[in-house]
Amino acid sequence: MKLSNPSEVPVYTISGSDSARPLPEWLARRRKRSLKNDPEYANRVELLQDFEFEEASHCVRVSEDGEWVMSTGTYKPQIHTHYLPQLSLSWARHTSSLNTTFILLSSDYTKSLHLQSDRSLEFHTPSGCHYTTRLPRYGRDIVYDRQSTEVLVPAVGVNQDGMGEVYRLNLELGRYMRSFEIDVGGDDFTSTGGGTLQGGINTGSVNTGAIAEQSHNLLAFGTSLGTVELWDPRAKGRAGVLRTPAAPVGLHDERSEITALEFNRSGMSLGTGSSNGLIHLYDLRSPVPFQVKDQGYGFPIHTLQFLEQSSATQAATIEPKLLSADKRIIKLWDIEDQKPWTSVEPAVDINSVAWCKDSGMLLTANEGRQQHSFFIPQLGPAPKWCSFLDNLVEEMAEDPNDPSAFKSAQSSSVWPGFTLVPSEEVAKWDAKLIKAGGEPIDLASYMQSGKMVPYSKGYQVSNFVYNSITGLFPDTENPRAKKVAEIMNKERESRIRGKKKVAVKVNRRLAERMLNAEEKRERKHAKRLLEGSGDQEMVDAAATAPSEGEDKTVLGGGRFAQLFEDQDFAVDETSREFQLLNPSTVPQAAAPTASRKERGLTAVEQEAIDDVPGSSSDSDSDSEAEKPAKTAASKKISSADYKRTKRPPPRMQVSSSNQSHSTRDRSFGSRAQNMKSKQKPARRIGVVGEQEMSFNPAGKPKRAAPEVQYDKTDTSFRSKERRSASNNAFRKM
Numbered sequence: 001m002k003l004s005n006p007s008e009v010p011v012y013t014i015s016g017s018d019s020a021r022p023l024p025e026w027l028a029r030r031r032k033r034s035l036k037n038d039p040e041y042a043n044r045v046e047l048l049q050d051f052e053f054e055e056a057s058h059c060v061r062v063s064e065d066g067e068w069v070m071s072t073g074t075y076k077p078q079i080h081t082h083y084l085p086q087l088s089l090s091w092a093r094h095t096s097s098l099n100t101t102f103i104l105l106s107s108d109y110t111k112s113l114h115l116q117s118d119r120s121l122e123f124h125t126p127s128g129c130h131y132t133t134r135l136p137r138y139g140r141d142i143v144y145d146r147q148s149t150e151v152l153v154p155a156v157g158v159n160q161d162g163m164g165e166v167y168r169l170n171l172e173l174g175r176y177m178r179s180f181e182i183d184v185g186g187d188d189f190t191s192t193g194g195g196t197l198q199g200g201i202n203t204g205s206v207n208t209g210a211i212a213e214q215s216h217n218l219l220a221f222g223t224s225l226g227t228v229e230l231w232d233p234r235a236k237g238r239a240g241v242l243r244t245p246a247a248p249v250g251l252h253d254e255r256s257e258i259t260a261l262e263f264n265r266s267g268m269s270l271g272t273g274s275s276n277g278l279i280h281l282y283d284l285r286s287p288v289p290f291q292v293k294d295q296g297y298g299f300p301i302h303t304l305q306f307l308e309q310s311s312a313t314q315a316a317t318i319e320p321k322l323l324s325a326d327k328r329i330i331k332l333w334d335i336e337d338q339k340p341w342t343s344v345e346p347a348v349d350i351n352s353v354a355w356c357k358d359s360g361m362l363l364t365a366n367e368g369r370q371q372h373s374f375f376i377p378q379l380g381p382a383p384k385w386c387s388f389l390d391n392l393v394e395e396m397a398e399d400p401n402d403p404s405a406f407k408s409a410q411s412s413s414v415w416p417g418f419t420l421v422p423s424e425e426v427a428k429w430d431a432k433l434i435k436a437g438g439e440p441i442d443l444a445s446y447m448q449s450g451k452m453v454p455y456s457k458g459y460q461v462s463n464f465v466y467n468s469i470t471g472l473f474p475d476t477e478n479p480r481a482k483k484v485a486e487i488m489n490k491e492r493e494s495r496i497r498g499k500k501k502v503a504v505k506v507n508r509r510l511a512e513r514m515l516n517a518e519e520k521r522e523r524k525h526a527k528r529l530l531e532g533s534g535d536q537e538m539v540d541a542a543a544t545a546p547s548e549g550e551d552k553t554v555l556g557g558g559r560f561a562q563l564f565e566d567q568d569f570a571v572d573e574t575s576r577e578f579q580l581l582n583p584s585t586v587p588q589a590a591a592p593t594a595s596r597k598e599r600g601l602t603a604v605e606q607e608a609i610d611d612v613p614g615s616s617s618d619s620d621s622d623s624e625a626e627k628p629a630k631t632a633a634s635k636k637i638s639s640a641d642y643k644r645t646k647r648p649p650p651r652m653q654v655s656s657s658n659q660s661h662s663t664r665d666r667s668f669g670s671r672a673q674n675m676k677s678k679q680k681p682a683r684r685i686g687v688v689g690e691q692e693m694s695f696n697p698a699g700k701p702k703r704a705a706p707e708v709q710y711d712k713t714d715t716s717f718r719s720k721e722r723r724s725a726s727n728n729a730f731r732k733m
Contacts, residue, residue, distance in 0.1 A: 009332075009342035009378050012393060014047045016346060016364075016372035047373050047386060049088040053078070057365035059101050059352045066357060066383065068109040071365055072099035079124070081109050084385040095122070095129075103142050105171075113151060115139045121153070121169070135167060143209040145233060147217055150177065154206035154221060158184060164206045166221060180231055182206045184223050208261050215267025218284075222258025228272055230284075242287060244272065244280060260304035264320075271322065273301025279324050281335075291338050299326035303353045307332070307379070310358055321379065323362075325353045330362065332379070344374050359383040419466045422458040429469060441469065504564040507571055511564055603671055 003010055053073030060071040068090075069082045077098050083090040090109075097118040105111040114122045119138055123130040135153060143152040151169040159165055164184035168177040184204035208222045218239065219231040228242040244256060260273030270282045277295035282288075295301060303325040321341055322333040330344040330353055344362070350372075352365040360379035364372040375382065375389055382389035430440040446452040451462040504511045563569045572578060573585065601609070 009376065011342055011344050012375045012377075012389075013346075014373040014375050014389070015051060016366075016370055016374075047087065048082050048084075050080070051082065051089075051373070052370045053080070054369065056367045056369075057351065057371050058099055060354045060363050060365040060371065061102065061104055062354045062356055062363065063104055063109055064107040067385070069354070069363060070102070070104065070109055070112060071371065072102060072114070073365065074098060079114075084383070087385065091126075093124070093128070100139065101142055103144055105144060113142060113144070115142050115153065121151075133169070137165070139167070140205060141208045143211055143219070145211055145217070145219070146213065148233060150233075152180070152209055152211075152219070154182075154209050156203055156205040158204060164204060164223065166206055166209065178236075180219075180221070180236075182221050182223055182229055183225070183227070185225055207257055207259055210261035210263055210270075212263040212267035214265050215263070218263075218267065220261050220263070220270060222261050222272065224257045226256045226258060226274065228258055228261065228270070242270075242272075242282060244274060244278075245289065257300070259300040260302060260324075262304040262306060264306045265308050269306075271304050271306070273304045273324060275300040277301065277326060279304065279322070279333075281322075291335075293322075293324070293331075293333055293338065293340075295324060295326050295329065295331060297326060297328045299328055301326055302351070305353075305355060307355055309380075323353065323355065325350055327351070330364075330374075332376070342376065346372050348372075356383045361386070418453075418460040419463055420455060420458055421461050421466065426459055426461075433469070506567055506569065507564050509573075510571060607671055 003012060048069070053071075053075075055073070055075040057071050057073035060069065062069055067084050069084060071080050071082075072078070072095075073080070077095045079093045079095065079099070081090045081092075082088065095114070095116065097116045097120070100115045100117055102112055102114040105113055110126055112124045114124060116122060117138075119135045121133050121135065121139075123132070135155065137155040137157045139153040139155050141154045143154075144150075145152060149170065149172045151171060153167040153169070155165050155167060157164070159179075159181070161181070163181040166180040166182060168179060169175075170177050184206060204224050206221050206223055210220045212218045212220075217233060219233055221229050221231065223229070226244045228244075230239040230242070231237065232239045244258070256278075257275040258272055259275050260271075262271045263269070264271075268284055270284060272280045272282070274280070277298045277300070279291075279293040279295065279301065280289035281291040281293075283290055301324055303323065305323045307321040307323055309320075320335060322335055324331050324333065327349040328345065330350065332341045332343065333339070334341045346364070346366065348366045348368040350364050350366045354363045354365075355361070356363070359381060360376040361383050362374040362376070364374070366372055375393065377390070377393050381387075382393075426443070433440055443452065446461075446465065447454070451465045453460045573582075579585075
């Protein structure tokens with residue numbers, strides 16, 4: 001995207017020859033890796049797939065439903081149709097001759113009528129060219145009258161009576177009707193507009209036409225003489241003639257022709273574009289134009305369009321503009337102050353311009369390979385098929401406080417200094433003012449002065465008027481609404497609560513955990529009230545909640561208050577009992593290491609030590625003299641010493657139940673007695689036939705492969721005729 005016109009009304013070039021360099025296809029394929037480092041090529045925006053032609057494009061149209069774009073171009077002559085929701089080319093079709101102009105007969109692309117340069121009219125459908133008919137003379141434009149289903153084609157030259165013609169093709173009857181005869185000059189070379197024979201120099205013609213489709217359905221035709229003839233399609237007769245206020249021209253002077261016509265929505269204003277780059281705006285009730293605008297370059301105006309919103313709500317927020325275009329520049333005019341609003345000047349010549357309704361998007365058909373797309377944020381939001389452009393434009397704005405930069409809020413709130421007030425509230429203002437001792441408001445005077453404007457289901461009221469009126473109202477706020485607001489604020493505060501400072505003497509960590517659990521319960525309770533319940537439930541919850549200063553938790557007092565005050569109730573987190581109950585709790589740094597109690601061995605660990613040879617008190621009597629005597633505090637064996645105790649290698653033991661009893665049948669008392677006596681208890685004879693075995697599994701030794709010896713001296717035929725599967729040894733049969 002490129003900012004084409006950095007003025008008060010910026011214009012962004014979305015696609016076109018001046019936004020990204022057009023590269024040959026073979027070069028793009030070969031240099032794709034190197035082009036990723038080119039910022040101009042990497043930052044391009046491809047709005048529509050294949051929105052281009054091989055040489056140039058001639059005409060572009062947007063369907064009424066806003067989902068299709070049809071354009072014609074060359075070379076070879078072809079038609080492109082894009083489906084906008086998918087941003088892609090739907091289909092392309094070649095024609096036998098160049099296209100002059102075309103119109104869409106339906107609300108989408110399914111029915112279109114094309115005026116070709118070989119004096120033919122082609123009707124196209126999705127399946128192809130449906131029908132072709134010929135014209136007596138070359139056509140210049142196409143106008144479709146929906147009321148009578150007639151196609152009007154202004155043509156070049158004169159008939160046998162020396163009058164120009166507008167051909168009428170009735171699509172319901174399928175035949176030509178009697179033509180409209182327009183004055184385009186005589187057939188001689190002495191009068192104004194002479195030499196109007198078809199094919200001659202400065203041939204007289206009917207250049208363009210327009211119809212007031214949304215109002216009185218009046219027809220207008222612009223001629224090469226610089227006049228505009230108005231026709232009534234019901235009476236099939238001329239209703240009036242408008243002459244442009246230009247100086248009389250001589251025989252050899254260039255004539256000012258009418259090249260563009262357009263009615264506004266109301267049908268009371270008519271815009272004309274001439275061949276010398278002038279735009280005249282007429283009120284049909286007066287033959288004198290009330291506005292004259294100059295395009296500036298002196299080229300013929302080929303596109304003239306009133307940019308008016310389709311709905312009354314949008315029209316009340318965005319002022320209508322007038323679009324005029326010649327081959328060099330596109331200008332948008334403010335109709336009220338007669339000043340240019342903004343302009344677009346691409347690097348190539350423009351052939352046609354189309355506006356996407358209710359948006360700020362302009363599409364062009366132009367000379368050159370790529371077709372252009374321009375986006376003007378202040379003209380309207382981006383179309384729904386490319387709504388992402390609003391975010392891109394907002395990010396491209398250098399200064400967010402710049403009034404000329406587009407902001408997404410402008411599409412909905414375009415009333416700076418006004419406040420939207422519903423009609424019900426405005427109706428209650430009189431009663432409130434009378435109650436406050438004032439006078440009722442004069443609604444008609446406010447609306448006449450523009451301080452109150454009807455809008456949607458209410459009024460747009462000036463901020464000064466709104467503040468002055470509401471400032472006189474007495475303070476009669478609803479007490480129930482005030483109570484609900486206080487409860488809501490209190491619940492919101494409970495969700496955004498800071499960490500409380502715990503003021504206790506003992507068991508601080510226990511108090512902190514209890515406070516955290518209490519806060520979680522409060523958050524869940526507030527969430528249920530705010531999401532699923534109504535105002536009455538919130539009021540009831542607030543009524544049952546404890547009042548300020550009252551704390552019903554364990555920390556607040558009561559029979560458990562001594563738990564956090566008396567030192568006798570302190571929890572020793574270093575004790576074994578606490579660690580067994582809370583294995584994941586990390587004890588605080590408390591007493592030094594020497595004061596911690598050592599854990600003694602369990603009965604099973606002690607018995608395993610006793611079973612090891614040389615570990616009993618009897619066997620250790622000789623070694624006690626060599627080792628230093630242990631202190632009274634270290635009489636117990638620690639777990640580390642137990643792990644360092646050497647165990648004998650396991651050996652296979654076979655024990656019969658007739659001689660000994662299973663270890664699992666011994667009780668804990670007998671084990672403790674044997675630990676004191678250091679003697680193994682006598683085994684009782686059990687059931688005959690039971691036997692226990694324990695052994696260490698050993699791997700099977702690997703067997704060496706037998707060495708195969710071959711008799712190398714055997715060279716008989718029998719040893720050679722049979723060969724093994726490996727194909728490298730012989731064996732005998």
